[in-house]
Amino acid sequence: MMPAVAQAEGEKNVLAIGGSVTEIIYALGEGDRLIGRDSTSSYPPEATGLPDVGYMRALAPEGVLSVGPGMIISEDGAGPPETIEVLQAANIPFITVPDGYSAEGIVQKILTVGEALDVEAASIALASDVRMKLxxxxxxxxxxxxxxxxxxxxxxxxxxxxxxxxxxNTAASGIIEMAGGVNAVTAFEGYKPMSDEAVIAAAPDVILMMDRSGDHFVSDDxxxxxxxxxxxxxxxxxSVVRMNGLYLLGFGPRTADAVLDLTAALYKG
Known part of the structure; x- marks a missing residue:
């Protein structure tokens, strides 16, 4: 991983990889420095007008390099590894923002992005505001x-x-706990298929899903x-709650609002 380097304020050559990174950059008032984003970066709406270099876990070097980035700021987990190696070999500063499914994890994301963009004062102010709301x-x-x-x-x-x-140890588990719930599954880490018996044994009071369409949509019935x-x-x-995936699982500047919305949905009435 290349170290963060300071840039001239306002320089437009930053590529954002990961929805929460993109949101943080805009929340810091630095959106005009972006020259591209990945396909998970769908908020704020103006981000969708930027060139899309592909899905963050399936990036191609050609797609990333086509926008001419002077710096790449990415969520942890971007890949595949061979693409990241090509980008690092091209001497493009590649800053990885650590994941963290908690209030302090979000604060650290904000501070890391602020340091990379050389806007530490703004990031400290944003982090303080976000911490209080969370x-x-x-x-x-x-x-x-x-x-x-x-x-x-x-x-x-x-x-x-x-x-x-x-x-x-997932974003879903983190947001459930922040919203006053209990993750019904603790037998494994990450996202995995479950047997019918395991789901029955989990005995959930509420099903939580991303609000999706297309092949991934399943009706309540x-x-x-x-x-x-x-x-x-x-x-x-x-009892089923459906929420926008980036809003629910992004762990960025909007997460306090997502926590409040999920809490209201879990404990309505």
Whole structure:
């Protein structure tokens, strides 16, 4: 990984990889320095007008280099590794922003981006504001959850009737906990397929999903008709929450709002 280097303020040659990185750059008032973004960077709306270099985990060197970046700021996990090696060999500063599925993780992201862009004062101010809002959101969530937190199962997909769900150490698990819920699955880390028996044993009160369309969409009726879901408490109460994926799982400047929205959805009524 190349070290961060200071740039002349306002220089337009930054490529953002990762939705939260792009959001942070705009929140810092530095969006005009961007010359491109990856396909996960869909917010704010003006970001979608930038050249798209592809999906952050399947980048091609030609696509990235085509926008002529002088600096690349990327979420952790960009790849494949051979593409990153090519970019580093091209002597393009490549700053990796650490993942973190907590309030302090978001603060560290903001500070890392601010340092890379040489706008530390702005990043410290933004980080302080975001930290305060996150603390308030989590306190409100804890108050609503009380002694009866909802068990929440995050389902990434149900393709071919096979449930791919979130275990621990994921963005989904992090946001569930911040919103006053309990991740219904703790037997594994990451996102993995689950057997029907494991889903039934998880006994979720609420199903949480990304609001998707196309091949990944599943209707409420089809979801609750799945054998693994049909007998769960969530199915009995028809409790499913769908939210925009970047908003829900991005862990960026909007996460406090996402926590409040998820909390309200989990504990409505």
């Amino acid at each position: 603390q308030e959101a989590e306190e409100a969530a804890d108050a609503l959850a009380g002694d009866a937190p909802k068990r929440v199962l995050f389902i990434l997909s149900t393709q071919d009737g096979r449930i791919m769900a979130s275990g621990t 089809d979801l609750f008709a799945l054998p693994a879901i049909a007998t769960t408490p969530a199915a009995q109460t028809q």
